[in-house]
Amino acid sequence: xxxxxxxxxxxxxVSVATVSRVxxxxxxxxxxxxxxxxxxxxxxxxxxxxxxxxxxxKRSRTVGVLIPNISSxxxxxxxxxxxxxxxxxxxxxxxxxxxxxxxxxxxxLQVLKEKQVDGIIVVSAPITPLYHQxxxxxxxxxxxxxxxxxxxxxxxxxxxxxxxxxxxxxxxIKKGHEEIGMIAGSKDDRIAGIPRVEGYRKALSDHGIPxxxxxITYGNFGFQSGMAGLERLLEAAPEITAxxxxxxxxxxxxxxxxxxxxxxxxxxxxxIGYDDSQLAEMTIPPLTTLRQPLCQMGQEGLTxxxxxxxxxxxxxxxxxxxxxxxxxxxxxxxx
Amino acid sequence: xxxxxxxxxxxxxVSVATVSRVxxxxxxxxxxxxxxxxxxxxxxxxxxxxxxxxxxxKRSRTVGVLIPNISSxxxxxxxxxxxxxxxxxxxxxxxxxxxxxxxxxxxxLQVLKEKQVDGIIVVSAPITPLYHQxxxxxxxxxxxxxxxxxxxxxxxxxxxxxxxxxxxxxxxIKKGHEEIGMIAGSKDDRIAGIPRVEGYRKALSDHGIPxxxxxITYGNFGFQSGMAGLERLLEAAPEITAxxxxxxxxxxxxxxxxxxxxxxxxxxxxxIGYDDSQLAEMTIPPLTTLRQPLCQMGQEGLTxxxxxxxxxxxxxxxxxxxxxxxxxxxxxxxx
DNA sequence: CTGAAAGCGCTTACAG
DNA sequence: CTGAAAGCGCTTACAG
Numbered sequence: 001x002x003x004x005x006x007x008x009x010x011x012x013x014v015s016v017a018t019v020s021r022v023x024x025x026x027x028x029x030x031x032x033x034x035x036x037x038x039x040x041x042x043x044x045x046x047x048x049x050x051x052x053x054x055x056x057x058k059r060s061r062t063v064g065v066l067i068p069n070i071s072s073x074x075x076x077x078x079x080x081x082x083x084x085x086x087x088x089x090x091x092x093x094x095x096x097x098x099x100x101x102x103x104x105x106x107x108x109l110q111v112l113k114e115k116q117v118d119g120i121i122v123v124s125a126p127i128t129p130l131y132h133q134x135x136x137x138x139x140x141x142x143x144x145x146x147x148x149x150x151x152x153x154x155x156x157x158x159x160x161x162x163x164x165x166x167x168x169x170x171x172x173i174k175k176g177h178e179e180i181g182m183i184a185g186s187k188d189d190r191i192a193g194i195p196r197v198e199g200y201r202k203a204l205s206d207h208g209i210p211x212x213x214x215x216i217t218y219g220n221f222g223f224q225s226g227m228a229g230l231e232r233l234l235e236a237a238p239e240i241t242a243x244x245x246x247x248x249x250x251x252x253x254x255x256x257x258x259x260x261x262x263x264x265x266x267x268x269x270x271x272i273g274y275d276d277s278q279l280a281e282m283t284i285p286p287l288t289t290l291r292q293p294l295c296q297m298g299q300e301g302l303t304x305x306x307x308x309x310x311x312x313x314x315x316x317x318x319x320x321x322x323x324x325x326x327x328x329x330x331x332x333x334x335x
Numbered sequence: 336x337x338x339x340x341x342x343x344x345x346x347x348x349v350s351v352a353t354v355s356r357v358x359x360x361x362x363x364x365x366x367x368x369x370x371x372x373x374x375x376x377x378x379x380x381x382x383x384x385x386x387x388x389x390x391x392x393k394r395s396r397t398v399g400v401l402i403p404n405i406s407s408x409x410x411x412x413x414x415x416x417x418x419x420x421x422x423x424x425x426x427x428x429x430x431x432x433x434x435x436x437x438x439x440x441x442x443x444l445q446v447l448k449e450k451q452v453d454g455i456i457v458v459s460a461p462i463t464p465l466y467h468q469x470x471x472x473x474x475x476x477x478x479x480x481x482x483x484x485x486x487x488x489x490x491x492x493x494x495x496x497x498x499x500x501x502x503x504x505x506x507x508i509k510k511g512h513e514e515i516g517m518i519a520g521s522k523d524d525r526i527a528g529i530p531r532v533e534g535y536r537k538a539l540s541d542h543g544i545p546x547x548x549x550x551i552t553y554g555n556f557g558f559q560s561g562m563a564g565l566e567r568l569l570e571a572a573p574e575i576t577a578x579x580x581x582x583x584x585x586x587x588x589x590x591x592x593x594x595x596x597x598x599x600x601x602x603x604x605x606x607i608g609y610d611d612s613q614l615a616e617m618t619i620p621p622l623t624t625l626r627q628p629l630c631q632m633g634q635e636g637l638t639x640x641x642x643x644x645x646x647x648x649x650x651x652x653x654x655x656x657x658x659x660x661x662x663x664x665x666x667x668x669x670x
Numbered sequence: 671c672t673g674a675a676a677g678c679g680c681t682t683a684c685a686g
Numbered sequence: 687c688t689g690a691a692a693g694c695g696c697t698t699a700c701a702g
């Protein structure tokens with residue numbers, strides 16, 4: 001058996017209370033006592049039992065993160081940011097891959113509650129009223145990363161998708177493009193779907209460019225849907241000279257289809273992506289894209305969560321993070 | 336405050352022991368009692384405190400996984416497999432992103448010990464004797480996924496890298512290639528570096544093809560190193576007609592460089608990758624590659640770990656999983 | 671079938 | 687500066 005606090009107390013000839021004090025850096029012992037205790041801890045290789053600690057202190061030093069797909073390139077980057085920030089302040093993270101499945105999410109919520117997590121982060125998943133209600137019942141701080149809740153108040157950190165999409169589209173316009181298509185995300189996605197389309201539309205109309213429905217096609221952010229998207233666009237609007245893709249993966253799909261069709265990028269068609277995931281620099285040619293600070297979003301999310309935990313606040317100010325455009329080689333200047 | 340077992344006992348008019356029994360499905364109560372208790376649990380929304388449970392039962396129902404980089408495409412796939420298997424049997428997973436940093440790894444090991452994890456999985460990281468020693472001290476089952484320990488006995492699940500590399504190389508030979516280069520992984524990596532080179536060499540010599548040192552170049556499994564690798568190979572051995580890349584990412588890098596140099600793939604140069612990560616189907620052209628069952632490796636790893644935990648075994652048989660070749664479009668048949 | 675009691679390994683008033 | 691004691695929320699013999 002591993003040594004317990006009693007073992008070190010006995011061997012050091014002090015009470016368990018004293019050992020607890022030095023372990024937790026609370027005042028109440030002489031330098032001499034401290035050294036003696038520390039020495040014994042060292043000798044015995046004592047490590048406090050976090051379960052016991054958590055049981056009495058009501059702090060498990062663990063947070064839960066709900067994430068639709070751990071192996072998604074963009075989500076995993078955010079998870080990394082969360083884990084990194086958590087580690088530096090001594091919190092552990094339990095990952096929950098929800099697959100965007102409601103039932104599964106609810107199961108995880110229950111587990112996290114039972115495990116007494118100090119807080120929960122949910123990454124880029126739509127929040128339903130039911131989840132929101134559960135959060136309330138659980139009495140646990142929650143922060144949203146790369147998503148938000150429209151029907152109530154839940155702190156979030158994300159970029160402003162509409163503005164970002166506006167910016168990406170305006171960039172294309174600035175490069176001289178006017179026939180600009182869009183391969184959008186899911187049509188009913190209120191987080192990363194609709195707002196990006198809105199931004200695209202607004203950019204066009206602000207620059208006096210007519211909006212044509214046949215210039216917009218919808219995918220699901222994945223590679224295949226990017227291929228299919230370009231295929232439809234080529235059919236419906238061959239005059240297009242540039243496309244704004246709502247994710248790098250879809251842009252990569254478009255790139256592949258373009259290659260297959262012998263369409264040269266960026267010579268005959270310009271493409272701008274969204275995310276700046278690892279993929280962006282691996283495509284041929286390397287993808288110009290709108291960068292979200294993925295890792296930082298995760299870090300900030302965890303920081304906000306800790307603030308809520310420590311200050312006992314039920315809510316806190318949300319954070320909008322800045323995007324940038326990373327210029328690589330898929331956008332051509334039109335003259 | 337959330338209701339405790341006492342609250343439900345009181346309200347149901349039974350003892351806490353009885354409540355505990357029905358919650359844990361242990362024998363020792365009438366159907367009537369059971370229903371009453373269940374009803375109260377429902378009413379109160381009682382959820383057992385896992386910390387308290389773990390403290391007495393010595394089972395936290397949590398495992399720790401050490402992983403060099405959560406956002407790596409190959410590692411995250413294995414993590415997903417682990418998480419998935421864990422979820423189905425009611426275990427939680429704490430992720431620890433080690434960055435392949437020794438100090439950080441040791442810190443995590445301590446945290447996991449304190450959190451009383453039931454077991455630990457380490458994913459694709461080299462195991463040092465120091466780690467091995469710590470594992471022993473911790474008295475916790477450990478299984479290795481996509482790595483192994485050469486200086487002692489630690490159960491692992493992986494594919495046979497040497498055989499896999501042999502197979503990939505032999506595939507190229509079967510397609511008529513004889514001038515075959517290799518972009519290898521890290522030169523001193525005893526897991527995914529050296530064995531794959533060995534397999535490559537053996538395949539050549541078994542087929543009567545001379546091994547030339549200038550046909551082999553080393554990278555670090557990453558995209559950039561794949562580009563650099565091809566660049567060196569082109570310089571040192573322009574006569575090469577095919578290359579075996581020790582990772583898909585390096586293959587993607589090679590693809591990019593080839594494109595930049597105007598070298599057509601597979602017409603002038605064939606390429607085979609290793610992993611079959613998500614990337615493989617996104618490259619241009621789609622990458623022929625040696626597939627590791629990444630997700631399954633994670634699942635099996637967790638299954639093995641649970642077997643060790645439940646049977647109290649300190650060790651268990653390792654598992655070698657089968658690879659396959661996924662034929663896409665980067666290898667040309669030479670005639 | 672059921673309950674009283676001990677105990678898991680800690681922290682935290684309280685008292686001195 | 688230090689210790690005895692209660693208590694966190696459970697499970698598990700033990701006794702009936």
